[in-house]
Amino acid sequence: MKALDNFKADFENTLQLSKGLIKEIRSKAFEKFISEKFPTRRDEYWKYSDPSSILKLDLNYNDSGDFKDDSYDIILSNGRIVKTISKFKTGNISDGLDNGDVPKEIFKEEKNPFLNLNNAFAVNGCYLILDSKTKKDVKILNVINNNSDCQAVYPKLVIIAKKNSDSTVFEEVKVVGEGINFVNSVVDIILEDGANLEHIILDDYAKDTYSISNICVKQSKDSNFRSHNFSMGKKLARRDYNIELLGTGANCDLYGLYFVDGENHIDHHTTVEHKKEHCTSNEHYKGILSGKSVGVFNGRIHVHPKAQKTDAIQNNQNLLLTDDAIIHTKPELEIYADDVKCTHGATVGQLDEKALFYLRTRGLNQKEAQGLLMRAYVGEIIDHISNGEIRTRMMNIVLDRLPKGD
Numbered sequence: 001m002k003a004l005d006n007f008k009a010d011f012e013n014t015l016q017l018s019k020g021l022i023k024e025i026r027s028k029a030f031e032k033f034i035s036e037k038f039p040t041r042r043d044e045y046w047k048y049s050d051p052s053s054i055l056k057l058d059l060n061y062n063d064s065g066d067f068k069d070d071s072y073d074i075i076l077s078n079g080r081i082v083k084t085i086s087k088f089k090t091g092n093i094s095d096g097l098d099n100g101d102v103p104k105e106i107f108k109e110e111k112n113p114f115l116n117l118n119n120a121f122a123v124n125g126c127y128l129i130l131d132s133k134t135k136k137d138v139k140i141l142n143v144i145n146n147n148s149d150c151q152a153v154y155p156k157l158v159i160i161a162k163k164n165s166d167s168t169v170f171e172e173v174k175v176v177g178e179g180i181n182f183v184n185s186v187v188d189i190i191l192e193d194g195a196n197l198e199h200i201i202l203d204d205y206a207k208d209t210y211s212i213s214n215i216c217v218k219q220s221k222d223s224n225f226r227s228h229n230f231s232m233g234k235k236l237a238r239r240d241y242n243i244e245l246l247g248t249g250a251n252c253d254l255y256g257l258y259f260v261d262g263e264n265h266i267d268h269h270t271t272v273e274h275k276k277e278h279c280t281s282n283e284h285y286k287g288i289l290s291g292k293s294v295g296v297f298n299g300r301i302h303v304h305p306k307a308q309k310t311d312a313i314q315n316n317q318n319l320l321l322t323d324d325a326i327i328h329t330k331p332e333l334e335i336y337a338d339d340v341k342c343t344h345g346a347t348v349g350q351l352d353e354k355a356l357f358y359l360r361t362r363g364l365n366q367k368e369a370q371g372l373l374m375r376a377y378v379g380e381i382i383d384h385i386s387n388g389e390i391r392t393r394m395m396n397i398v399l400d401r402l403p404k405g406d
Contacts, residue, residue: 065145
């Protein structure tokens with residue numbers, strides 16, 4: 001239980017850094033976190049991933065470090081802003097609460113303990129306002145600077161897409177240093193009426209990383225959210241998407257690619273809450289697993305009683321390159337309305353032997369043939385990225401990271 005003791009000590013040591021509203025929020029969030037038991041495999045929501053392994057770590061809070069890169073508009077180092085540019089309205093979370101840019105409701109108490117823990121350490125963080133009736137492209141770098149042996153960091157990003165805005169946000173997570181990291185990150189996204197937002201997230205965690213990531217999205221009337229999630233498995237990698245369709249005509253598209261090799265672990269949970277009528281959602285996630293790795297995908301579509309005329313699709317496909325790789329996939333539908341169209345499906349398989357044989361007869365060796373088939377497999381997801389420059393970059397990155405089948 002080293003980590004819990006360290007959480008308490010670090011919270012008390014940093015609480016004096018906060019004043020006003022954020023101090024009150026942090027205190028309530030930590031009280032909620034510490035009053036409930038830490039999740040284990042016995043909890044259904046964590047059945048195939050064991051977060052209790054984090055409790056064995058001798059973690060120390062860290063928000064120090066710096067990083068420079070001219071190719072990004074905003075840079076966070078261990079959750080603290082180290083670069084912004086004037087063409088975007090940004091600031092730290094505390095200032096955003098005080099000036100009214102960040103709504104207090106984002107910090108409500110949650111059932112998810114890691115959301116409460118992140119709120120409890122909202123010492124810094126960053127908010128970004130995307131103005132009405134404008135088109136913006138934003139590049140964000142979230143750096144985990146490890147200058148200690150075993151550190152805990154709590155990046156927090158709040159994105160507010162104003163009415164009828166049209167923006168693309170590319171967020172990259174990168175680790176600098178080779179120590180052990182516990183990264184408990186949260187991205188809160190609010191889309192006002194008619195807003196369009198494309199969010200692309202790419203992580204590049206170090207080998208000894210325990211990552212718990214939550215992305216929470218609230219959508220108003222006629223808004224459109226398009227998500228592209230590219231993630232790699234490490235010691236423990238868990239990313240949850242929590243989407244709430246709160247206004248009539250809201251739409252979300254969730255695309256994801258995840259890779260895991262060796263003895264690493266990756267877990268994705270997605271929940272789409274259809275709360276109003278005439279809303280649509282489309283979800284397509286693909287995984288590639290090798291070695292003795294473990295992957296988890298749990299996708300849930302929840303259609304509330306008032307959400308008539310819902311149209312929801314969910315699909316999860318997994319490619320196993322070795323006999324020892326394991327995938328747990330569980331698509332779910334929970335429907336309380338009678339006039340809806342909802343489908344879900346999941347597949348698990350290996351590379352098509354006939355296709356491999358065909359490519360071999362055309363002069364390709366085994367490795368080249370496998371690479372060509374996997375390129376087509378991932379291309380179906382990457383092709384949904386609207387920005388051509390980012391699409392090309394993602395294809396190159398993904399092809400470089402594909403598991404090698406050992």
